[in-house]
Every structure is written in C-alpha cells, then in structure tokens.
Amino acid sequence: MSDQSHLNGAYYGPSIPPPAKKSRSYHRPGGGGGSCNPFSWCFSCICGCVFNLICQILITILVILGIIVLVFWLIFRPNAPKFHVNDATLTQFTLSPDNNTLYYNLAVNMTFRNPNKRIGIYYDKIEAHAEYRDKRFDTEYLERFYLGHKDEKDVSAVFVGQQVLASNDIRELRSKYDSDTSERVYDIDLRLKLRVRLKVWWAKPKFKPQFECDLKVPLTSGGVGSNRRFERTKCDFDW
Numbered sequence: 001m002s003d004q005s006h007l008n009g010a011y012y013g014p015s016i017p018p019p020a021k022k023s024r025s026y027h028r029p030g031g032g033g034g035s036c037n038p039f040s041w042c043f044s045c046i047c048g049c050v051f052n053l054i055c056q057i058l059i060t061i062l063v064i065l066g067i068i069v070l071v072f073w074l075i076f077r078p079n080a081p082k083f084h085v086n087d088a089t090l091t092q093f094t095l096s097p098d099n100n101t102l103y104y105n106l107a108v109n110m111t112f113r114n115p116n117k118r119i120g121i122y123y124d125k126i127e128a129h130a131e132y133r134d135k136r137f138d139t140e141y142l143e144r145f146y147l148g149h150k151d152e153k154d155v156s157a158v159f160v161g162q163q164v165l166a167s168n169d170i171r172e173l174r175s176k177y178d179s180d181t182s183e184r185v186y187d188i189d190l191r192l193k194l195r196v197r198l199k200v201w202w203a204k205p206k207f208k209p210q211f212e213c214d215l216k217v218p219l220t221s222g223g224v225g226s227n228r229r230f231e232r233t234k235c236d237f238d239w
Contacts, residue, residue: 077116077117077118078116078119078198079115079116080115080237080239081112081113081114081115081121081147081196081209081237082112082113082114082115082234082237083110083111083112083113083192083211083213083234083235083237084110084111084113084232084233084234084235085108085109085110085190085213085215085232085233085235086109086110086111086154086232087108087109087230087232088106088107088108088109088188088215088217088230089106089107089108089217089220089230090104090105090106090186090188090217090218090219090220091105091107091219091220091221092104092105092221093105093106093186093219095165095174095177097174099164100164100165100166100167100170100173101162101163101164101165102132102137102162102163102164102165103161103162104130104137104138104159104160104161104162104163105158105159105160106130106138106158106159106160106188106217107156107157107158107159108128108156108157108158108159108190109154109155109156110154110155110156110157111152111153111154111155112145112147112152112153112155113147113151113152114147114148114149114150114151114152115150116149116150117149117150118149118200119149119198119199119200120146120147120148120149120198120199121146121147121196121197121198121199122144122146122196122197122198122199122204123144123145123146123147123194123195123196124144124195124196124197125141125144125194125195126141126142126143126144126192126193126194127139127140127141127192127193127194128140128141128142128157128159128190128191128192129190129191129192129193130159130188130189130190131188131189131190131191132165132186132187132188132189133173133176133177133187134189135165135166135167135173137159137163137165138159138160138161138163140157140158140159142155142157143155184218184219185216185217185218185219185228186216186217186219187214187215187216188215188216188217189212189213189214189215190211190212190213190215190235191210191211191212191213192210192211192212192213192235193208193210194207194208194209194210194211195207195208196208196209207239209237209238209239210237210238211235211236211237211238212235212236212238213233213235213236214233215230215233216228216230216231217230218230
C-alpha cells in the first residue's frame with residue numbers, strides 16, 4: 001500500500017520554471033541597431049580635435065598679448081597727460097534780458113604737461129569749448145604742438161563775442177545767472193577735445209581724449225569785481 005502511494009502520489013513542491021529561451025541577435029551588414037559607424041566616429045573625433053586646437057590657439061594668443069601689455073607697462077610706465085588752468089580773467093559776462101544773448105570776454109591761461117619719461121605726445125588738434133550751465137557759447141582752435149618726455153607747455157586762449165543761449169527752461173537759466181551775478185563769480189566749463197598721437201619707439205597710436213575743467217571765474221570789470229580770486233584748477237582727463 002505504501003509502495004503504491006509512492007507510485008501514484010503527486011508532486012507538491014515549488015513549481016519548476018520553464019527553461020529560458022536563447023535569444024538570437026541578427027546584425028544586418030552595413031550597420032544599424034547597436035553597431036558602431038566608423039564614419040560618424042571619425043567625424044566626431046576630427047571635430048573634437050579641431051575645437052581643442054582652436055581653444056589652444058586662442059589661449060596662446062591671449063597669454064602672448066597679456067605678456068606684451070605687461071612688458072610695455074613695465075618699460076614705459078604710461079601716465080595720463082596733465083592739464084591745469086593757471087588763470088582765468090572774465091571782464092564781461094552779460095546775459096541780455098531781451099533776447100537771451102550772452103556777451104562775454106574770457107581769457108584763459110593753461111599748462112599742458114607730459115609726465116612720461118619714455119613717451120612723447122603729439123597734440124594734432126585741440127578744440128577748446130567754453131560752456132555756461134551746459135550751454136556752449138564759444139569754440140577756439142588752439143595751435144598744435146609736440147610735448148617731449150617730462151615736458152610742459154603754456155598755452156593761452158581768448159573767448160570774446162556774443163552768443164544766443166537757447167534753453168528749454170530759460171527761467172531756470174536766468175535764475176542761475178542772476179545768482180552768479182549777485183556773487184560776481186560764474187561757473188564756466190572748459191572742455192578740450194583732442195586728437196593726439198603717442199610717440200612710442202616707431203609706433204604712433206592715435207587717440208581722441210578730452211580734458212574737462214570746472215572753473216569758478218570771478219568777474220573783473222572797470223576795476224570793480226568779486227573779492228574772490230581765481231584758483232588754479234586741475235582738469236580731468238578722459239580717454
């Protein structure tokens with residue numbers, strides 16, 4: 001009986017998984033699927049090499065330019081030109097109440113200075129603009145000259161004549177003029193627009209800088225004027 005139960009008994013253990021099927025991969029000739037294309041690989045490799053080469057060239061150029069600038073600065077130690085207004089005399093400054101015409105007579109004495117030891121400066125063009133309350137009333141062209149190393153030159157300019165001052169707010173302009181007239185000291189701006197060349201060995205680079213001067217000029221007319229005297233003024237330089 002026991003032998004028969006062994007022969008006729010069923011299996012109650014865990015199920016046996018079916019055998020895994022072997023997958024077959026098929027590769028079509030000429031690429032496709034996961035195959036590697038040699039042409040695309042070569043193209044990406046060439047692009048990467050060209051990009052790296054361009055980056056190396058640009059970095060090399062920047063380094064060389066930086067070294068040149070550093071050597072230039074160490075050798076020449078360039079300094080900005082200096083400019084002072086030593087004296088300014090104002091004998092007439094009248095704003096007509098009828099037609100807003102300004103009658104003026106202004107004389108200015110200036111000094112140009114080159115503080116550099118190894119750089120010369122050619123002043124090829126000098127435009128001197130006189131302004132009152134941001135309104136230009138005269139322009140004079142000064143004689144050109146050359147400043148050698150550590151050299152300076154005194155220059156004079158005279159602004160005389162009449163000019164209508166156009167303004168969107170003539171009342172404000174008139175109010176400021178009346179205030180300056182009561183003190184007999186006028187805020188006059190002197191602006192010099194330049195065209196210069198720097199003499200550095202064989203090279204002569206060109207620039208168009210300018211000087212800006214904020215002047216407080218006392219009025220002197222017929223022996224009567226302000227108690228204040230003009231103070232020597234250092235002007236700002238802008239490349």
